Amino acid sequence: GAGVSQSPRYKVAKRGQDVALRCDPISGHVSLFWYQQALGQGPEFLTYFQNEAQLDKSGLPSDRFFAERPEGSVSTLKIQRTQQEDSAVYLCASSFDGSGNTEAFFGQGTRLTVV
């Protein structure tokens, strides 16, 4: 597609429920990032994929968070047993290569509200 697409745009989950957030990066982009953005804050890094390989997951806040990109394109961020502190906007970004010299393009994000 023309840009990074994320779905759903909004998700309300009851505490304890599992959720899955989807990211469709720009076609052909090697690198894919997940960020968490709390209200009034900058995006915080969660995890990074280069093609299907998850090279960095140091930002995942707990073992309830899991991400995958099995075929090197679409990625899913899964949060198990959601808690209220998980409420945030989850942003996905992709860039053309893994060199670090190309800009990252962001999706509009999924706003997760845990009630």
Add this chain to the structure above:
Amino acid sequence: GQNIDQPTEMTATEGAIVQINCTYQTSGFNGLFWYQQHAGEAPTFLSYNVLDGLEEKGRFSSFLSRSKGYSYLLLKELQMKDSASYLCAVRVPTGANNLFFGTGTRLTVIP
């Protein structure tokens, strides 16, 4: 850890010039990015600096001093639509070549 500081909020008048500063202390440096983010929308790329000096792109310019760990974004001829958050991000040469973001500066342009 990585530390990126920018002012939380700024207000400026339509037609004026505003400078948004960003200072950083990171474990390595592989470029500095500025993004604009309107409320409820995705961050959109504005500029990229990897060498010292000024990069100009229309009404927007960005400056970098690597020795001082300092950058600024300069917005000229402000328009109401420039009201947004401006995010400073440093690319750190970890395995992910990850972008670390500041908290963002919320700019309000008033008539």
